[in-house]
Amino acid sequence: xxxxxxxxxxxxxxxxxxxxxxxxxxxxxxxxxxxxxxxxxxxxxxxxxxxxxxxxxxxxxxxxxxxxxxxxxxxxxxxxxxxxxxxxxxxxxxxxxxxxxxxxxxxxxxxxxxxxxxxxxxxxxxxxxxxxxxxxxxxxxxxxxxxxxxxxxxxxxxxxxxxxxxxxxxxxxxxxxxxxxxxxxxxxxxxxxxxxxxxxxxxxxxxxxxxxxxx
Numbered sequence: 486x487x488x489x490x491x492x493x494x495x496x497x498x499x500x501x502x503x504x505x506x507x508x509x510x511x512x513x514x515x516x517x518x519x520x521x522x523x524x525x526x527x528x529x530x531x532x533x534x535x536x537x538x539x540x541x542x543x544x545x546x547x548x549x550x551x552x553x554x555x556x557x558x559x560x561x562x563x564x565x566x567x568x569x570x571x572x573x574x575x576x577x578x579x580x581x582x583x584x585x586x587x588x589x590x591x592x593x594x595x596x597x598x599x600x601x602x603x604x605x606x607x608x609x610x611x612x613x614x615x616x617x618x619x620x621x622x623x624x625x626x627x628x629x630x631x632x633x634x635x636x637x638x639x640x641x642x643x644x645x646x647x648x649x650x651x652x653x654x655x656x657x658x659x660x661x662x663x664x665x666x667x668x669x670x671x672x673x674x675x676x677x678x679x680x681x682x683x684x685x686x687x688x689x690x691x692x693x694x695x696x697x698x699x700x
Contacts (some may be wrong), residue, residue, distance in 0.1 A: 490562070490578075491567060491569070494562075494571040497558075498555065498571035498576075499574040499577055499583075501575055502550050502574065502575035502582070502592075503579070503582035504550065505526050505584060505586070505589065506542075507525075507526035507528065507530070510539050510543050511526075511539075515597070515681055518530060525590050531596055543594075547595050548595070550579060550596060551600070552580075552601050553578075553602075554571035554575050554602075555568050555575065555599050559663065560610075566647050567613035570651075571602075572651050572655055573658075574600070576592050576595050576596050576659070579594075579595040580595075585602025590662075591662050592659055595658060596656070597611070600635050603644075603648050603651060604638070604642075604648065606628065607642075610634035613631070613634075614627050614628075615680060617630075623687075625686065625687045625688040626686050626687065629685070633656065635656070636649070636652050636653050638666045639652050639653075651655055660685065663685055
């Protein structure tokens, strides 16, 4: 294992994660999904605005974008460093795609796939919180708690340090996407604490609502 090899796996993950699957599926239906609903290119916004079948395509494919590179790195090299690098690369690619001028989606699906490749048993608490959040109609807090629970599992189970660091970084990247553009919100809003809480916990932006065919 060399620094070059680690870098190549990062670039592999980044290239695969950068493919905007949700946007491509929207184009097949003749729309730019970024102009509808929340403006996100992920499965949830596709579901709300295009229906179940397109979302059923986008969801698994974004998961594969995360799990594929990291799994391949582990299978081909057996190196935790390469697994970690590919996993982080795929999430960076989805959130900051070079194909979209370094913009992208919230990266939750891709992050979930990347974490699945890092440690499949960690999906038990992660998906448990996902399901609980969905049942309570609080999916954003459920996602955040699920991601945090994965990192806690990695600490408790004493997984390799490089995989723990990659997991924490992936969670940090998802949180960073939630804060995308928050400085503009803070400049225009008076309740800064509430704005930050809405962004971090509920993934909600003040005063932003795009119109879509199912809204």
